[in-house]
Amino acid sequence: MGEDGLKLLAKMREKYGLSVVTEVRDSTHVQLVLDYADVIQIGAKAMYDHGILRACGRSQKPILIKRGFGTTLQEFVQAAEFVLSGGNPNVMLCERGIRTFETKSRFTLDLCGVAYLKENTNLPVILDPSHAMGYAYGVPDLARACMAMGVDGLLIEVHPDPSVAKSDASQQLNHEAFRKLHESLKPIAAAVGRTIV
Numbered sequence: 694m695g696e697d698g699l700k701l702l703a704k705m706r707e708k709y710g711l712s713v714v715t716e717v718r719d720s721t722h723v724q725l726v727l728d729y730a731d732v733i734q735i736g737a738k739a740m741y742d743h744g745i746l747r748a749c750g751r752s753q754k755p756i757l758i759k760r761g762f763g764t765t766l767q768e769f770v771q772a773a774e775f776v777l778s779g780g781n782p783n784v785m786l787c788e789r790g791i792r793t794f795e796t797k798s799r800f801t802l803d804l805c806g807v808a809y810l811k812e813n814t815n816l817p818v819i820l821d822p823s824h825a826m827g828y829a830y831g832v833p834d835l836a837r838a839c840m841a842m843g844v845d846g847l848l849i850e851v852h853p854d855p856s857v858a859k860s861d862a863s864q865q866l867n868h869e870a871f872r873k874l875h876e877s878l879k880p881i882a883a884a885v886g887r888t889i890v
Contacts, residue, residue: 699729706731714757720744727752737761737789740772750779757785757819762792766806773816785817786810787848790825799827799864802835807842817845823864829855832866833874840878843885849874 694701702713712731717723718739726733732755739745740761749756756776760769773784788807790800802825810818822835836847852858855865866874875889882889 696725699726703729717745720748723748727754730754732757735759740764743775746772746775747779750776750781752781753783755783755785756781757787759787759789759821762790762800766809770814785819786814787819787821789821798825798831800825804838804842807844819846819848820844821848823848823850823861827864829864829866829870832864833877836874837877837881840881840887841885843887
């Protein structure tokens with residue numbers, strides 16, 4: 694949708710008091726997205742795009758880098774370091790699953806990798822159980838496991854009616870399922886010294 698889509702997101706921010714997190718896919722669009730978004734997401738496929746990483750490094754806006762499914766932890770951290778070296782200290786890492794031989798889920802959520810990132814970087818670690826699982830039925834259990842690890846945030850796809858969602862319909866929770874998940878996360882978060890907003 695280009696700039697029209699960004700304007701729509703900005704209207705939703707004003708109407709509902711939400712922050713806008715959106716993905717940039719082309720280095721020539723970074724400034725446009727920076728003009729509208731509160732957080733810039735660098736998608737799994739774009740995390741190797743030095744033009745995008747460089748432009749985001751010159752910004753001071755928070756940057757969320759999603760790990761590619763074939764990316765090593767070293768490559769993931771190096772992408773973050775590339776942004777950091779540009780002067781932007783506001784970088785977050787998002788684990789969204791890696792490719793393994795398993796075929797019953799879209800990807801395999803790399804919880805060992807999350808433990809490594811928490812131990813060896815000082816960057817916030819966000820987990821995306823929706824993309825890892827690929828199916829809504831498994832998202833709540835994965836989200837609870839992630840929260841038990843004390844992660845800094847979760848990225849969960851929600852839609853009022855997932856059956857009509859334009860993308861990733863199979864992995865989205867409806868509002869009621871998300872409300873139940875949200876409630877179930879609170880005691881887990883408290884047990885590991887985190888809070889849920």
